[in-house]
Amino acid sequence: MCDDREKLIDMFSSTHLGDSLKELSLIYDDVERDTEEFCEEYSIHCTLGCGECCENFMPDITPAEANMIASYLMLIKKDMSLIEKVKKKTSIHCPLYDSNNPYHCQVYSVRPLVCRLFGQCASKMKDGKKIFRRCRFSGGCLMPERLEIDSSEIKTMDEYGLRLQALESGDVSDLDDGVCKALEEVGLISGFLGFDSKTPSAS
Ligand code: SF4
Ligand code: SF4
Numbered sequence: 550m551c552d553d554r555e556k557l558i559d560m561f562s563s564t565h566l567g568d569s570l571k572e573l574s575l576i577y578d579d580v581e582r583d584t585e586e587f588c589e590e591y592s593i594h595c596t597l598g599c600g601e602c603c604e605n606f607m608p609d610i611t612p613a614e615a616n617m618i619a620s621y622l623m624l625i626k627k628d629m630s631l632i633e634k635v636k637k638k639t640s641i642h643c644p645l646y647d648s649n650n651p652y653h654c655q656v657y658s659v660r661p662l663v664c665r666l667f668g669q670c671a672s673k674m675k676d677g678k679k680i681f682r683r684c685r686f687s688g689g690c691l692m693p694e695r696l697e698i699d700s701s702e703i704k705t706m707d708e709y710g711l712r713l714q715a716l717e718s719g720d721v722s723d724l725d726d727g728v729c730k731a732l733e734e735v736g737l738i739s740g741f742l743g744f745d746s747k748t749p750s751a752s
Contacts, residue, residue, distance in 0.1 A: 551577075553658040557620045566616060566738055572716050573613045576709065580662065583704055584669040591681065593692045595668060600653035601686035602667050603646040612719035614661045615727030618645075619735040621659040622728070624744060631655060632732065638725045645724070661724065662713050666706050671698045673705040 554574040561567030588594065610618070622632050635644045645655045654660050668684040679698035721727075 551658045553621060553625050554617070556625065557617070557659075560624060560742075560744065561620070561738065564738060564742075566620075566735070569613045569716065570617055570620065573617055573713075576662070576712055576716075577665065580665045580670075580709055584665065587671070587703060588669055591693065591696055591698075593669060593681070595692070598651060599686075600646065600648070602684055603643055603653055603664070604648065605642060605686070607641060607643055608661050608663045608724045609721045610661045610663075610724050610727045611713055611717060611721050612727065612731065613716050614713075615722070615724075615731035616735055617659045618656050618661070618724070618728050619731035621656055623732065623735055623739060626656070628655075635725055635728050636732070638729070640725075643724055662709060666709060668692070670709070671696075671703050671705050673707055679703060679705055 551574075554570065554577070558567055558571045558574060561570060622628065622635070631645070638644075645660075646653055647655050654664070671679045671681045673679055679700075681693070681696040681698060683692045683694045722730075
């Protein structure tokens with residue numbers, strides 16, 4: 550499990566929030582392992598430094614994913630200007646995207662499921678066949694344009710989505726709306742536990 554997520558799970562270990570972060574993190578672990586194997590097997594590579602999909606996109610996230618991102622922003626990244634940017638809701642695109650940063654995503658270790666799967670996972674067609682389609686932004690990249698997948702081992706996006714939905718009953722929302730709500734909830738629990746969640750980071 551990644552260090553950032555493990556740290557958050559430990560911090561909230563005595564609470565319902567900690568349980569929810571742990572369950573979510575286990576899904577992310579599986580997705581990381583599966584997508585890495587899938588991309589290696591089918592020679593799928595994003596163009597180096599590309600972040601087009603984030604530039605034009607606002608992810609839908611579940612309440613558990615919102616709590617994960619809010620916890621990370623408040624307790625690990627501690628970047629108040631980024632928190633304010635999310636709260637202002639000034640863009641129709643993801644507020645966590647940074648075009649000037651070579652890694653682009655400012656919450657990479659806790660990014661939501663859809664961001665982990667986009668361009669790196671097969672999907673299922675109506676007839677049950679599994680296919681992979683290259684993302685529509687990836688003009689010059691090295692990915693195959695279309696693959697038919699004939700392996701029962703390969704999981705599809707909907708399978709991970711169902712696993713995520715099974716974690717909780719709350720509605721999905723745009724990332725900025727979901728994270729704003731979660732910042733309040735995580736702030737209350739953090740205050741109750743006595744965490745310092747307000748210190749901006751030096752970086
Ligand atoms: S999925 Fe497509 S748009 Fe997104 S980083 Fe990869 S190549 Fe770029
Ligand atoms: S959360 Fe990160 S990976 Fe997802 S759209 Fe925003 S910047 Fe991109």
